Amino acid sequence: MGNRMKQSWSRTIAAVAAGAVLAIGGVVAVAAPANAAPSGCQTQGKSCLWSGYDYGTDAAQNWRMLYFEYCIDNLGNYSYNDITSSAYNYGFSDNARFYEHDLQNGYYFTILRHDGKPNLNNVNGQNWNDRITSAYFTGALGSKGTSRCA
Numbered sequence: 138m139g140n141r142m143k144q145s146w147s148r149t150i151a152a153v154a155a156g157a158v159l160a161i162g163g164v165v166a167v168a169a170p171a172n173a174a175p176s177g178c179q180t181q182g183k184s185c186l187w188s189g190y191d192y193g194t195d196a197a198q199n200w201r202m203l204y205f206e207y208c209i210d211n212l213g214n215y216s217y218n219d220i221t222s223s224a225y226n227y228g229f230s231d232n233a234r235f236y237e238h239d240l241q242n243g244y245y246f247t248i249l250r251h252d253g254k255p256n257l258n259n260v261n262g263q264n265w266n267d268r269i270t271s272a273y274f275t276g277a278l279g280s281k282g283t284s285r286c287a
């Protein structure tokens with residue numbers, strides 16, 4: 138767990154540094170597309186999950202995408218256990234955490250606000266494809282086990 142957290146932090150720092158370079162260079166147009174929310178996830182305030190890669194669905198697993206505004210303790214309640222292959226955080230201000238098991242159990246990874254992972258096969262070198270079972274905006278971590286995350 139310690140290593141995973143470290144990786145997460147260094148990745149955050151690298152992302153911030155890259156953003157700073159872009160800002161100094163004035164290449165705003167290049168940065169903009171990276172912030173564009175994928176189709177189906179363009180209402181700010183939610184995080185979205187897809188059963189397929191590249192923010193698309195794998196009809197064999199679940200033909201619909203899934204989104205949440207606070208948290209979901211068990212994606213199995215929405216026929217989405219262990220099928221997520223891409224995810225995007227279009228929240229207002231929070232980062233989002235995605236856990237291996239229900240109720241924040243097991244390992245997790247983070248997606249920063251207005252960032253996404255089009256292919257969960259490689260998240261900081263870890264394979265997260267078809268592995269997520271619970272998901273939270275950081276501001277809702279304390280709501281685990283409540284109706285807010287049901």
Ligand SMILES: [Ca+2]
Nearest residue numbers: 188220221222
């Ligand atoms: Ca999948």
